[in-house]
Amino acid sequence: MREKKFCPYCGAPLSERIEEGRTRKWCKACNTTLYENPVPATCSVVIDDQNRILLVKRSVEPKKGVWCLPGGFMENGENPEQGALRELFEETGLRGKVDFLLGVVSTPGTIYDSILMTGFLVRAYTGKAKAGDDAEKAEWFSMDTFPEIAFTSHKNFISIYRAAHENTPAPG
Ligand SMILES: [Zn+2]
Structure with missing residues (x-):
């Protein structure tokens, strides 16, 4: 740092x-x-109708070349949901809708001392996933075979989703 x-x-x-x-x-x-103070960031656990998860391969440091959830730092003037959905659109081209909050954690950063990371579940979206800003690839993975995840906080949000919500119905 x-x-x-x-x-x-x-x-x-x-x-x-x-x-x-x-x-x-x-x-x-x-x-x-x-x-x-900690810097606020957001990310989204995006799930499709086959219970696959959307991951992006990072094209920038930190953790370049490693997969993570779509997300990034909040901008002034937006709320956490807006930040998460803006990042989702920028990195994957999907227009999503927040289902609910998965959690908020404080995590050490590489550029900043500490990051306040907010994770949302997104199960309603439109568009077709295609890599954009800061992402080299955007792909859907089965829950059983997804690759190494760059950030512990992201990994934790996936676990929270799996433990508590994997079998709850998506909004219709
Ligand atoms: Zn001064």
């Missing part, structure tokens, strides 16, 4: 100080504390 060295507001070099028991980056020049 790269470290922030300069104040984003005034450009002065950052120092550190302890606030509420935590060491925080602080700009002495403009007396600003840089609060760093």
Whole structure:
């Protein structure tokens, strides 16, 4: 992970100080504390009518060449569902509808210190899966034979779906 060295507001070099028991980056020049928080991201467990799961093969780092769920970082002004469905469309060309929330987990990141990952179940969608942004491939896999998954949080959402919802009917 790269470290922030300069104040984003005034450009002065950052120092550190302890606030509420935590060491925080602080700009002495403009007396600003840089609060760093987990970065929100979303992903979708997309299931077709044969109980196959949609995975994308990553074309960018981190974990380039490894499969994962469609997803990515939230943009300002969108809610988590919108973020998940936008990423789904960008990476696979599918227009989906969120069925329900599978879970929210905090996970260490490679670019950011910590990521807040939200996972949704999507069983209603239109279109045909085709690789887009950040994805080299987008393919459906059987639950018994899917490949290694790049991120533990994604793997956990698949397990949550399988354990609790695999046999619940999809919305009609
Ligand atoms: Zn400053």
